[in-house]
Amino acid sequence: MRLKRLLPALMLLSTTPALAEKSPASLKKDPELWVTLGTDTVESVRESFRSVGWEEPTQELVKGEATMFRVRESQLEKLATLMHEKFNRCAGFMTYETRDEAIASLTPAPALATQNLVTYTLDNAATATALMSSMTEANVRSTITLLAGYTTRYYTSTTGVNAVNALRSKWQGFIPAGRTDASVALFTHAAWAQPSVIFTIRGSTLPDEVVVVGGHLDSISSGSTAPGADDNASGIASFTEVIRVAMLRNYRPQRTVKFIGYAAEEVGLRGSKEIAAWHKNNGINVVGVLQLDMTNYKGSSVDAAIITDYTNAAQNTFLRNIITTRAGYTHTNSTCGYACSDHASWTNQGFAASIPHEATVSAGNRYIHTSSDTLTNSGGTANHALKFARIAASYVAELAKGTAQ
Numbered sequence: 001m002r003l004k005r006l007l008p009a010l011m012l013l014s015t016t017p018a019l020a021e022k023s024p025a026s027l028k029k030d031p032e033l034w035v036t037l038g039t040d041t042v043e044s045v046r047e048s049f050r051s052v053g054w055e056e057p058t059q060e061l062v063k064g065e066a067t068m069f070r071v072r073e074s075q076l077e078k079l080a081t082l083m084h085e086k087f088n089r090c091a092g093f094m095t096y097e098t099r100d101e102a103i104a105s106l107t108p109a110p111a112l113a114t115q116n117l118v119t120y121t122l123d124n125a126a127t128a129t130a131l132m133s134s135m136t137e138a139n140v141r142s143t144i145t146l147l148a149g150y151t152t153r154y155y156t157s158t159t160g161v162n163a164v165n166a167l168r169s170k171w172q173g174f175i176p177a178g179r180t181d182a183s184v185a186l187f188t189h190a191a192w193a194q195p196s197v198i199f200t201i202r203g204s205t206l207p208d209e210v211v212v213v214g215g216h217l218d219s220i221s222s223g224s225t226a227p228g229a230d231d232n233a234s235g236i237a238s239f240t241e242v243i244r245v246a247m248l249r250n251y252r253p254q255r256t257v258k259f260i261g262y263a264a265e266e267v268g269l270r271g272s273k274e275i276a277a278w279h280k281n282n283g284i285n286v287v288g289v290l291q292l293d294m295t296n297y298k299g300s301s302v303d304a305a306i307i308t309d310y311t312n313a314a315q316n317t318f319l320r321n322i323i324t325t326r327a328g329y330t331h332t333n334s335t336c337g338y339a340c341s342d343h344a345s346w347t348n349q350g351f352a353a354s355i356p357h358e359a360t361v362s363a364g365n366r367y368i369h370t371s372s373d374t375l376t377n378s379g380g381t382a383n384h385a386l387k388f389a390r391i392a393a394s395y396v397a398e399l400a401k402g403t404a405q
């Protein structure tokens with residue numbers, strides 16, 4: 001989950017040396033990027049700039065509720081860190097490699113016709129139950145522990161790359177010999193070291209229709225370590241358990257299912273943005289996307305909160321039915337108020353995306369983006385994340401259909 005404390009981030013912009021002062025070499029080393037933020041924050045940003053005697057920041061473009069600024073790549077980490085440390089207000093940003101791309105993002109993609117072709121039905125209880133019945137808290141916990149064991153999973157760090165390779169190996173180990181319809185592959189990103197990783201089960205009868213379940217695998221912190229146990233080892237762990245039982249129970253989906261661990265979410269949804277754009281540009285018919293970002297901290301009385309902004313209303317209704325009818329949990333609605341996680345990357349490309357969250361946003365885990373985002377500080381077990389594994393398994397069983405044994 002990306003946090004929104006916006007003011008210091010923009011203050012940072014005002015300290016950026018003018019681009020003209022930089023040599024071409026340093027430009028290459030620390031490229032300029034474009035970020036988009038909520039326009040509703042601009043007046044208070046100006047006010048805060050004036051109050052410390054700084055020059056007001058220059059907006060490159062304002063369109064509707066969004067504003068575009070230019071930053072440097074090296075500023076992204078501080079930007080995210082400062083936002084978390086000093087201000088209570090939550091705000092987010094999306095990062096783009098080119099000015100044109102940032103401008104294009106401010107024009108919402110039209111809904112794809114394919115979205116409307118999906119008929120949501122709940123008729124696959126046997127498969128959902130088969131998958132859910134094999135899930136265990138200990139297995140979910142083991143993935144959280146694995147990922148949180150790295151000093152950081154920051155998108156430019158060596159340990160952030162090592163963690164992805166460990167996750168890829170874990171997923172590879174779930175595939176039984178002879179199962180040629182299941183595979184694991186890295187999705188590399190040209191602009192930074194950390195790859196994303198994708199586990200694919202090819203659909204038996206509708207292989208060209210794709211169901212995506214994903215979450216980000218990177219972490220970020222204002223402290224000395226970034227365990228990111230809840231944000232977002234928990235979401236990865238929840239759907240890793242779906243992958244495990246899908247292989248264990250010989251799940252054969254009708255539609256293709258892709259489980260994706262996204263790189264570089266905390267610095268502006270960068271990994272998912274490239275992956276969603278790749279699917280759009282290659283004409284892939286993605287019929288639904290489920291995002292899991294923070295699943296193990298039980299901050300609300302209900303089991304799950306459905307984020308209603310930057311998501312698809314029809315699929316959200318389908319998800320609520322799944323949570324109640326298949327998984328057997330309670331839910332409520334909540335909003336982020338900004339593009340708070342990777343689902344927004346898919347929404348921006350016109351795909352139907354939803355995100356069930358661990359709690360209402362205001363009641364979520366307070367330790368995220370610090371050295372204290374540990375398993376202990378989200379209750380010491382993976383009991384809550386297990387619920388989201390069950391929700392994700394039910395979602396896959398009912399949207400990708402197919403059988404399990």
Ligand SMILES: [Zn+2]
Pocket residue numbers: 001002003231266368369
């Ligand atoms: Zn986060």
